[in-house]
Amino acid sequence: MLLSPGVEAEQGSSPLEPFSRLIGGEWHSGGSYQVFEWAVGKSAVKSRAYFWMNSEAQLVSEGSWYWHPGDQAIRGQFTAVNMPIVLFDYSTWFETNRMISDLRAYDKQGNELRYEEVWDFVSDDQYEWTLYRIDGSGRTKEMSATYQRR
Numbered sequence: 422m423l424l425s426p427g428v429e430a431e432q433g434s435s436p437l438e439p440f441s442r443l444i445g446g447e448w449h450s451g452g453s454y455q456v457f458e459w460a461v462g463k464s465a466v467k468s469r470a471y472f473w474m475n476s477e478a479q480l481v482s483e484g485s486w487y488w489h490p491g492d493q494a495i496r497g498q499f500t501a502v503n504m505p506i507v508l509f510d511y512s513t514w515f516e517t518n519r520m521i522s523d524l525r526a527y528d529k530q531g532n533e534l535r536y537e538e539v540w541d542f543v544s545d546d547q548y549e550w551t552l553y554r555i556d557g558s559g560r561t562k563e564m565s566a567t568y569q570r571r
Contacts, residue, residue, distance in 0.1 A: 435463060435488070436488045436495060437463060437464075437465070437466060437486070437487075437488055437495065439515040439520070440457065440466040440486065442542060442545065443457040443466070444457050444458060444459060444466075445457075445570070446546075446570040446571055447570070447571050448548075448568040448569065448570055448571075449568065449569055449570075449571050450550070450566040450567055450568045450569070451566065452472060452473045453470065453471060453472045453473070454470075454471050454478070454571075455468060455469065455470045455471070455568070456468070456469050456471075460485060460487075464487065464488075465485040465486060465487035465488075466485055466486045466487075467483070467484075467485045468482075468483065468484060468485065468486070468499070469482070469483045470482040470483070470501075472503070479503070480502075481501055481502055481503050481504060482499050482500065482501040482502075482504070482509075483499065483500065484497060484498050484499025484500060484509065485497060485498070485499075486511065486513055494512060494513075494514070495511075495512070495513040495514060496510075496511060496512060496513070497509070497510075497511030497512075497513055497522070498510055498511070499511070505528055506526040506527065506528055506534070507527060507528060507529050508526070508527040509524060509525075509526050509527075510524070510525040510526075510527070511523070511524055511538075512524075518541065518542040518543075519539060519540065519541050519542065520539070520540040520542075521537065521538070521539050521540075522537070522538040522539075523535075523537060524536040524537065524538050524552075534554070535554070535555040535556065536552055536553060536554055536555060536563070537552075537553040537555055537560060538550070538551070538552050538553075539551045539552075539553070543567075545570075546569060546570040547567065547568065547569050547570070548567075548568050549565065549566075549567055549568075550565060550566050550567075550568060551564070551565040552564045552565070
């Protein structure tokens with residue numbers, strides 16, 4: 422069905438709607454922060470990550486999550502610099518106050534690492550982020566952080 426600009430089909434809310442809680446402000450943890458914003462027509466969520474280096478915010482990663490109509494799933498792709506990983510490939514879903522991603526990360530040589538990333542939303546302005554490594558021995562916690570919106 423073709424619609425005029427600004428007119429949406431009456432099919433309920435967008436699968437990306439749960440990202441609304443991240444839009445606005447900066448999300449800080451230690452020496453890093455993230456910014457989230459809607460792409461055109463709320464068709465994707467753009468994200469940028471910064472690390473503080475030499476008293477300056479340096480952009481180290483950017484990408485977006487989007488609804489993949491063929492897969493009927495939320496996908497995301499992010500590139501990074503000054504990290505061991507250069508490409509992050511996300512498959513993401515939401516459960517109540519939690520965002521979970523199956524994450525495949527690639528280094529410059531194309532080696533793949535598997536992770537699970539969990540964001541537990543504690544409040545409108547705080548989430549707990551945990552990264553688990555997935556390998557032959559199972560699921561192991563690698564990193565965690567608390568992010569606060571400013």
